[in-house]
Amino acid sequence: MPTRFQNIVNGRPTPARASGDRAVLNPSTGETIVEVADSSPADVADAVAAADAAFPGWSRLTPAGRHKVLTRLADALEDNAADVVDLEVANAGKPVSAFRDEEFPDCVDGIRLSAAAGRSLTANASGEYLDGVTSSFRREPIGVVGAITPWNYPLLQAIAKIVPALAVGNTMVIKPSELTPLSTVRFVEIANEILPPGVLNVVMGDGPGAGAALTADPRVGVVSFTGSVAGGRAVAVAAAQGLRKSVMELGGNAPAVVFADADIPRAARLLAASALFNTGQECMASSRILVEESAHDELVAGLKAELENVRLGDARDEATTLGPMISQKQLDRALGLLDRRSGTAEVLTGGKRPESDGFFLEPTLITGLRQDDELVQTEVFAPVVTVQPFRGEEQALAMANGTPYGLSASVWSSDTGRTARFARDLRAGMVWVNEHLLFGPDCAVNGFGESGFGIENGLMGATEFTRLKHVLTSHH
Template identity: 35%
Template structure:
């Protein structure tokens, strides 16, 4: 099949007010493993945002979507089944557009996020939407008080390119479960993945027109309109911290509820009693997962000063075993970066780190064809340097020596971010004690995996506001209404 024929085969449409629509303008999507055009998506503009928000507002205000939890659970279960029924088409799309490896599509890139939908369908079936606070006497009368939890309203959801299905469903599922209506905008680098979810909703579920609207656009004005529109009640965004700051500022004009999942520069602390072989393997293969394009990856590796060189050799040896290449090949472990723009950014940061005094142990090179970058280890890194402070979003590790536990905690907390982290140590109580001192939203101890639909995910400091997934993720999309009545 030629590139042009394949592009036509994967063309998608926007979802606005229950209709799949074109705009007459197109956005090209590249296959990052080859650099060639893979498909085309309609380019939304401000007019499409206004139409989508109007549909979402109407669906929220004039239907019983927000008040019929049983029907919402039914629709979420339909969506879960439809995603499962279309998994192979979605898998091909995800490998080709996102650059995700086949193995990853069986996990967090595709199939695992389906479980978020099923989780929220089950959660709301037994959820307590009202809390009785009992009665109190005021001026000789009894007053019964209670709190009701109700949908926050119209949600503007903006997601990033790195895990498009995970990010879209982690916003859609809880907001729909809560009774909100949604305008979802996918990232311009991976538009087809997000639009595919919209088409599945339109074709295979009973979700009413206007409840879910799906847009894609590279126009900055689209995002601005979504975050400032007077009929939008909640803004949820996943992406970089600089963009998150802009969104928070834009939404402040109308005091919208803002929920942000932003960047990270997470630290992994190797205590002096750690199994260095286990930790080095974990560090190397973790940062190579999806070519390092993960906000929660541990990219700062803190090691006892006396063992710095030993650990550097172990990590470098493991990085050498990372197999990169065609994401469709089951033997491929690491796929490409999303774009040449991102590869240039990663390479620029690595080269500046070396110029600033870091030691390039392995990697530090572009790999062709496509947008691949060699798994990279920088050693003897200054904890205050750019490479130790700024998010790279590529397969790059910074090895930083420390003197004792207090110094390790200080370095780990020396960041504007606080999304994730890890500790390796033979003494479990000591490892947990160190983990508790690090100001971050999630922590892994000796490789423990916290990521699951029932677990709240989010960060401290400039890694974001609020939590996704779990019961907390549902409650981000709820408002509390306190009521009281006089009782005889």
């Protein structure tokens, strides 16, 4: 087993107590890249202990001191770009051109942005709110952060949790998904060439094992989780039992509401691209499209042409525009949803698994669905696009808000009054107007409903890793 794919605890590669019992696969081929050990509760406890011991020294650095250390991470990641890109493309099945040219630059930029967060924290103004007493307010780090990241954005989500939490003075133990740990472990290895020992630790393993041990440890002051609704519930309950804070970025089922007065060809092009980004394994993907009846056929024709114009293949091939799904389990789940579609549903293109050793699914377009159909109510998390017609604003809004999720949404129209009304009334933490899936490190993410709670990204995301202290000083 390569050293880099061991846990990293207290600044050093650290073997887990088990050995070589979990295969990490390349989803483009189904082949094993490397075998890694599942961390035991004792392994997790060692990592938390290291983070806990490192907290006093790291938290007492000035914000400028932490910023100076963390900005070196961005340069270090850029210096190791080829290695990190190769790992993520192979392990997560991301088309190399998309990850290298779009996602990786956001990872680097995200470090630079978040590294400065500790120098920009805000609180109430100091003043005499009581006679003879001056109140001042401090934003302080919480302590050890337990971070659990998903398989669809291994490096991006790791950075979105690690850097803001460290910038405001916390230390961390991060557990990446057991399906895609490699780029995160490599990043933590790079970071530990710069950070003091124990400030950032990584343990590998699954949710019921390492994840549960991390969230249950009473020394973990806040848990930051990105993943499924079911996983988020389990993590939130564990944190709540210890009366500890949690930040949840969970699933989504983003509606894209397209009116007939929108630029339909442009909408078709952009919605198809955002629906297929990362093979549709994106919680804000435009996979649920609602269109005004009079524009239905034009939009469907445009979407169909776009979906049939992709290049499906090995993620390492520069010509590939649509990679594999992450695992056989996720592929089977998507195929099951397609197989159980209602009798009114019509598959206009795709819907099948091509002959391949990898976990591929053809880009799929479905019409004729009802609002209560499983494919509409469920986050499909695959290259599957559904299209439903509507007759007016009231029906469109009811359909858009008619799922348990509330992560993101978009509205497409040339009527600015209409788009303003929908931006107000769509129950989603992020709303795009005449766009979809525009995103960057500055853009705060905030889920409504079953899409979670708490904020990630930007200065507001860093503030989630702090607590407010009120200091009252007598004038006597």
